[in-house]
Amino acid sequence: MAKIENKITIVENILRANDQIAQQNRSRLDSANLFSMNFMASPGAGKTSLIEATIGNLKDKYKIAVIDGDVASSIDADRAADAGAQAVQVNTGGECHLDAVMINNALNQLELVETDLLIVENVGNLICPSGFQLGTHKNVLIASIPEGDDKPYKYPQIYQNIEALVVNKIDLMPYVDFNMDYFLKGVSILNPGLIHFQLSCRTKEGIQEWLDWVESNL
């Protein structure tokens, strides 16, 4: 029993320390006068594809930086760099989420004052990232059509802790069973009035509304 109490205390300490560093990160981002987003999603929902589309469309007007979090590999940072952003890869070494300390360290590697938009790509995971604030201005969830329409009901916490929702891969609607009304009903129960975008990074349908919203925050 002592061990369990120890564990709970330590977990609470870790979360409190994380939130304090997240506040420091936010101060640094505010001082640099940039807009920042934390992209969260299941593996393969399209975080990197949305980052590529955002960079491709906005890089001529704004300086964009990306922090890519993955358990392993630098595939995503390579893709962001190829698309035209300054990119930093964070390998978590098995950890299932980014935390504020990792972001704090990654910020040291970016030219923040010259940056207009910072996108953090979290580890692909619908559960653990939602418990760790990073200090970014908006938490954005990327859902995808082939994942299925029951995800808000099965992973409620992450849907409650976001400020925007992107529903990607709408081009696959004809080929899978996805009831948009059922999906959005779940979302509205968990997060009433949440702004959301339906788009396809592959066909570019719906991308303009997303870009307009990003620009409105810059």
Add this chain to the structure above:
Amino acid sequence: MAKIENKITIVENILRANDQIAQQNRSRLDSANLFSMNFMASPGAGKTSLIEATIGNLKDKYKIAVIDGDVASSIDADRAADAGAQAVQVNTGGECHLDAVMINNALNQLELVETDLLIVENVGNLICPSGFQLGTHKNVLIASIPEGDDKPYKYPQIYQNIEALVVNKIDLMPYVDFNMDYFLKGVSILNPGLIHFQLSCRTKEGIQEWLDWVESNL
């Protein structure tokens, strides 16, 4: 520093305790003379659909039980029960994986001696479940085509800790960018000789090879 050392010690204790209970679970499953699998996957890759297809095709010959793990809801256990299995729902209450204690408790609610096949559906997550043995006979990963072909490279640990791989949603191959050779090359580096099945739970293509393999283990 003392806090971090405490944390590491406690995490090691938890994993060791988990493995001990997993061994107890295995003994119970062996005593009941049944075959058991632990299904792991990203959210929405098709774990529940594969369970439904397996139950639907084998329920007339074998008694099947399902333990469904989810952060919230009983959607998956309801689907398994509707398909014809004895089903137990485990709500993890925010935890990102099943552990051996949860399975131990769930086994108490099943008629093990009368059961031929037990399928455990883990929480949708490509990272955390791979660290916790449950005591089941085979760990099975369900990947899916729309998730993308880079997943073995980005989530190597789970690909190393499985005894079978199912690649689901092959009916979506014409509509997404998925290089099967690149995907399977990553798999073979991490887990040489791993048995794998390419199928679609939606169209039923490739399901028979999967069912034959399941039956060969019964």
